[in-house]
Amino acid sequence: EAQVTQNPRYLITVTGKKLTVTCSQNMNHEYMSWYRQDPGLGLRQIYYSMNVEVTDKGDVPEGYKVSRKEKRNFPLILESPSPNQTSLYFCASTEQAGKRNTEAFFGQGTRLTVV
Amino acid sequence: QQPVQSPQAVILREGEDAVINCSSSKALYSVHWYRQKHGEAPVFLMILLKGGEQKGHDKISASFNEKKQQSSLYLTASQLSYSGTYFCGGSGGSNYKLTFGKGTLLTVNP
Numbered sequence: 001e002a003q004v005t006q007n008p009r010y011l012i013t014v015t016g017k018k019l020t021v022t023c024s025q026n027m028n029h030e031y032m033s034w035y036r037q038d039p040g041l042g043l044r045q046i047y048y049s050m051n052v053e054v055t056d057k058g059d060v061p062e063g064y065k066v067s068r069k070e071k072r073n074f075p076l077i078l079e080s081p082s083p084n085q086t087s088l089y090f091c092a093s094t095e096q097a098g099k100r101n102t103e104a105f106f107g108q109g110t111r112l113t114v115v
Numbered sequence: 116q117q118p119v120q121s122p123q124a125v126i127l128r129e130g131e132d133a134v135i136n137c138s139s140s141k142a143l144y145s146v147h148w149y150r151q152k153h154g155e156a157p158v159f160l161m162i163l164l165k166g167g168e169q170k171g172h173d174k175i176s177a178s179f180n181e182k183k184q185q186s187s188l189y190l191t192a193s194q195l196s197y198s199g200t201y202f203c204g205g206s207g208g209s210n211y212k213l214t215f216g217k218g219t220l221l222t223v224n225p
Contacts, residue, residue, distance in 0.1 A: 042217035042218045043204075094213075104147065104213060
């Protein structure tokens with residue numbers, strides 16, 4: 001089954017404790033991205049990757065890091081989480097960055113709470 | 116810059132129609148529409164490409180006016196299952212970044 005898998009689904013952590021949210025897709029997609037969703041603000045892009053070893057900042061990248069060492073994986077790293085990073089996070093993948101008529105597939109989301 | 120969606124929320128009775136609008140201040144090559152149920156991931160509905168192409172999905176259709184950089188989602192004879200938050204996403208430029216609007220909460224009551 002084609003899917004994007006995020007882990008964990010729920011996470012409560014303390015301020016400053018480094019954490020990683022994993023994202024993996026099994027569709028051989030080139031393009032992957034991370035979004036955060038906050039009430040009233042919609043989905044805002046954090047980082048995206050057009051292919052292996054190619055990543056770039058989205059609209060709200062501060063406080064986050066990513067890496068793309070393999071095509072299927074795109075982890076989101078919070079080096080020193082703060083309470084304002086409490087949010088619902090979604091990973092998404094698209095077949096090819098250059099194909100404009102392809103849909104984005106979303107993971108099930110990770111609800112992160114930083115206390 | 117995020118596309119602007121309107122209205123922010125709409126309440127319907129089953130069987131009524133609704134239109135959700137999405138406008139962008141920058142040129143778009145494509146417009147995506149997604150629906151999200153509470154606590155779930157957004158699910159793809161359709162894509163509209165530059166050229167004014169219209170696409171349909173059962174009783175949900177959409178249009179894209181590239182001159183005005185506006186898209187509209189039409190929900191006909193709404194069903195209870197249509198309830199959720201609808202997002203439009205715009206893609207333009209060389210990085211193919213997909214930027215979403217803030218969403219429109221649609222509630223369909225019996």
